[in-house]
Amino acid sequence: MNIHSTEISSAQTDPGSKRELIIHATIKLISEYGFHGTPISMIAHEAGVGAGTIYRYFKDKDTLVLDIFKVVNCAFKQTLLHGYDANQTIRDRFLHLCRGIFQYGIQNPYEFKFIEQFYNSPYGTSLRREKLFCNCGDTGQDLPLEQVFAAGQAQQVIKELPQAALIALAIGPIVFLVKDSIAGLIQLDQTTINNTLAACWDAIQQETGNNRQPVITPSSPSTDKKP
Amino acid sequence: MNIHSTEISSAQTDPGSKRELIIHATIKLISEYGFHGTPISMIAHEAGVGAGTIYRYFKDKDTLVLDIFKVVNCAFKQTLLHGYDANQTIRDRFLHLCRGIFQYGIQNPYEFKFIEQFYNSPYGTSLRREKLFCNCGDTGQDLPLEQVFAAGQAQQVIKELPQAALIALAIGPIVFLVKDSIAGLIQLDQTTINNTLAACWDAIQQETGNNRQPVITPSSPSTDKKP
DNA sequence: ACAGGCGGAATGAACATTCACTCCACAGAA
């Protein structure tokens, strides 16, 4: 068997093995310095292995990072689905998923920043464009958050905005805040998290009527491109 | 006079000059590939100048990027303040600033991603931590968005959340959406922008009473760290 | 002719990757 295969064996999940040491060192360093900012020599040093050892487990630096991303991204998604109940209300399902992102980010700062880095890299965006990034066991269909939005819009509980905008309104603030937390710029307590999650819900929920204010454009007349 | 000084002279703002060509090439490439991902040779080629020429205008690669960041970041802030009226309502001032970010990002995708990259780099976060990043003519005081939040909280128009959370709720979705737009994943029309801005306001505004729902924590009992 | 901006080859440092070697666990012979 080729040792470079991505098949999961006991040797590949045993913590303390060279392979796991390399993976953790890579996640930690790349989350901080980025792909091009972390030489193999630095990874080897952080992992406490020889540089050559890394090439016993991974074909090259690209493969190393790509393989790790797949594993970390899948684990992240699995975490979100833990305890997820499709029979709950739209709001509760939404809060469950968003809270999951929050908690994952706080508990796994290196993995969180690693995923972030990857998604914002040229490779990440091309993956996202081709929708190839969701083959971790799920069938390539919509993410649960997108299902919640679709269901919520059908029930007129969630605003009629493009999916991308809803995702931005939900995830954007969380990613922003978690990054600040990881950077040590703020200290997140449970109350702030709860209130922020509630605010995210306020952003996407469809109000039932009364005093909705229109958004007027004061300066620019109308710069629509495609109506 | 030292040519490496950051003082602004006519030679430094004339578009079409070697210096400007280098700056624009750097912004474009670094916004796409990041600092370590863009060699000087690539910048020289993109700018259509010799590699050595870059060192006639900038001491080294670090200085090049840092100098550009200062200029771009200041220009960005100036754009936001254009047409800003401190006598408007909290909501209108908020929308003005957020709309400005949106428009700046769409009209200046390279500069936008460049700023993003920088803020998320180790250098950027340390700058943010030390609050040194706002010396572009302003007096180092709070950003206008923070002033709006403070005033809004005093008037009980804006939620009692930490400033960092309010900023995340306001800017997070916009950054998220603009990045998707730049990556070509979505097409932003003015209606979507308006509705997203309104949703951002919904996220931070203090509701006047009635049916506020509490956010309950289903699984975790209470993981507060500092009450 | 000459001063200085400019390009790009030259330079040395840092990098990704390779490879000849060491070390160790274990199987089989004695």
Next chain:
DNA sequence: TTCTGTGGAGTGAATGTTCATTCCGCCTGT
């Protein structure tokens, strides 16, 4: 049990490449 041969994990110096930076000669305007 002890000795010995073997295979494969592990190593880090060696290799060739790429990078940031320097330097020198060309070329243009005066």
